[in-house]
Amino acid sequence: MIHEFGRDYDMSAIRTSPSEKIRSKLNHPVVDCDGHYIEFMPYFMDFVEEIGGISMVEVFRQNRIGEVRMQPTAWHNMSREQRQHQLRWRRPFYALPTKLVRDRATSMIPRLLYRRLDEFGVDFSVLYPTFGLDMLFIKNDEIRQAACRSLNKMNATVWSEFSDRCAPVAVIPTTTPEEGVAELDYAIGELGLKSIMISGNVHRYVPQVEEEAPEWARHAMWYDHMAMDSKYDYDPFWSKCVEYKVAPTSHAGHQGIGSMKSTSSYVYNHIGSFNHANHAFCKAVFLGGVAKRFPTLKFGFLEGGVGWAVNLLADITEHWEKRNKDAISNYDPKNLDIQKLAEYFRKFGDELISGKENGFMDYLETLKADFENPDELDEFAACGCENRGEIRSQFSNFFFGCEADDSVNASAFQGEEIQHLNAMFSSDISHWDVPDMRECVSEAFELVEGGHLTDENFKHFMFTNPVRLHAGMNPDFFKGTRVEAEVEKLKAAGKLN
Numbered sequence: 001m002i003h004e005f006g007r008d009y010d011m012s013a014i015r016t017s018p019s020e021k022i023r024s025k026l027n028h029p030v031v032d033c034d035g036h037y038i039e040f041m042p043y044f045m046d047f048v049e050e051i052g053g054i055s056m057v058e059v060f061r062q063n064r065i066g067e068v069r070m071q072p073t074a075w076h077n078m079s080r081e082q083r084q085h086q087l088r089w090r091r092p093f094y095a096l097p098t099k100l101v102r103d104r105a106t107s108m109i110p111r112l113l114y115r116r117l118d119e120f121g122v123d124f125s126v127l128y129p130t131f132g133l134d135m136l137f138i139k140n141d142e143i144r145q146a147a148c149r150s151l152n153k154m155n156a157t158v159w160s161e162f163s164d165r166c167a168p169v170a171v172i173p174t175t176t177p178e179e180g181v182a183e184l185d186y187a188i189g190e191l192g193l194k195s196i197m198i199s200g201n202v203h204r205y206v207p208q209v210e211e212e213a214p215e216w217a218r219h220a221m222w223y224d225h226m227a228m229d230s231k232y233d234y235d236p237f238w239s240k241c242v243e244y245k246v247a248p249t250s251h252a253g254h255q256g257i258g259s260m261k262s263t264s265s266y267v268y269n270h271i272g273s274f275n276h277a278n279h280a281f282c283k284a285v286f287l288g289g290v291a292k293r294f295p296t297l298k299f300g301f302l303e304g305g306v307g308w309a310v311n312l313l314a315d316i317t318e319h320w321e322k323r324n325k326d327a328i329s330n331y332d333p334k335n336l337d338i339q340k341l342a343e344y345f346r347k348f349g350d351e352l353i354s355g356k357e358n359g360f361m362d363y364l365e366t367l368k369a370d371f372e373n374p375d376e377l378d379e380f381a382a383c384g385c386e387n388r389g390e391i392r393s394q395f396s397n398f399f400f401g402c403e404a405d406d407s408v409n410a411s412a413f414q415g416e417e418i419q420h421l422n423a424m425f426s427s428d429i430s431h432w433d434v435p436d437m438r439e440c441v442s443e444a445f446e447l448v449e450g451g452h453l454t455d456e457n458f459k460h461f462m463f464t465n466p467v468r469l470h471a472g473m474n475p476d477f478f479k480g481t482r483v484e485a486e487v488e489k490l491k492a493a494g495k496l497n
């Protein structure tokens with residue numbers, strides 16, 4: 001036994017962690033599509049100063065680090081009555097590991113995380129930030145862009161030594177398509193990062209409220225999903241993603257949006273948060289025609305599991321069957337034969353119209369009113385799907401990050417109708433979802449042990465699908481990495497698309 005970082009560890013137990021035991025039995029690598037690290041903020045500030053100058057360091061501290069702790073209007077500084085009056089929803093707390101100090105250190109020190117990957121049963125990890133998740137939502141343009149650029153510069157610097165097993169994402173702000181393109185040019189074009197994170201929803205003020213009552217604008221938000229009904233044309237951004245061979249992966253929740261505004265329970269606000277955010281963004285990508293216009297572009301929807309996608313695919317298919325450009329005519333008011341309808345009333349519902357004969361036919365005439373523009377009837381025009389197969393085909397470019405403890409993961413592999421749902425292992429290490437980093441892969445394997453996934457399903461979940469997301473965009477994504485040889489086998493077998 002040794003004492004390390006405040007806890008006793010049996011070195012043999014470390015060498016043979018539950019996840020490492022599972023990995024030793026697999027005939028394929030494990031690729032984690034959504035691991036996390038925690039930014040060491042004093043070091044991060046060095047890059048803020050490099051990108052934005054010393055004045056930006058102070059501005060960023062005031063706007064980021066101090067705002068939650070120090071503001072008297074912060075949730076924890078308010079009474080229950082004040083929270084209810086202002087609808088101050090409860091934000092995340094106790095979100096990071098503390099009891100296992102070695103895990104906390106692992107999340108903050110790249111070299112330690114790298115050295116422990118075998119212990120985690122992971123061959124390669126695509127890594128996402130922690131504080132960087134919120135940087136996309138900073139309201140001030142200058143601060144937001146400086147924060148994201150600083151984080152990208154830091155990532156390119158500190159993780160380059162570990163590129164054979166780790167790939168940090170570039171954080172790409174997309175409040176406008178222009179800023180998104182600019183950061184792609186910098187992070188991918190100049191720094192050489194090869195994966196990206198966006199938010200699938202941009203928070204905007206309702207224009208009329210912002211114009212007529214600006215002091216109340218923050219209470220009238222709408223959520224621009226960039227793919228349909230957007231304030232801007234984001235096609236130049238999607239096109240730039242294709243050019244740089246990067247898959248946009250959305251990692252954002254809907255806490256504080258809609259019904260997820262409990263003033264007392266973070267758990268209430270967290271459950272379903274990523275599901276709803278991913279559902280909204282994915283639905284927009286499909287119905288807005290982005291998947292149709294950019295048929296080679298793959299999208300990742302992270303940390304919400306795959307259950308919502310099963311539901312969305314079924315809903316879209318069923319709506320298309322009833323409301324496609326041909327079927328919609330079944331409901332065109334102009335097609336209503338009011339003479340025949342009147343006959344049914346007289347035969348079977350005479351008591352309903354008794355004494356109302358004078359206005360009866362006039363009322364039936366109103367049922368033929370058609371207020372719709374014929375050019376706007378086909379709500380599936382943008383996606384361009386002519387049959388169920390084409391709907392499923394577009395969904396084959398969508399990939400869904402699933403945490404290890406989610407038993408719904410198995411639904412992605414059941415039934416012909418949902419065979420194109422690409423569920424991927426998403427560890428979420430460094431956050432509260434993973435109490436012990438050594439048990440994440442083994443927890444995912446429980447679905448195999450319980451008979452809910454086959455070994456082949458598990459291979460797709462842990463390896464093939466994460467590889468298809470990234471190498472399907474960039475065939476050289478895994479070049480020079482520990483998993484290169486196995487990825488090449490997938491290429492040779494034609495399994496990357």
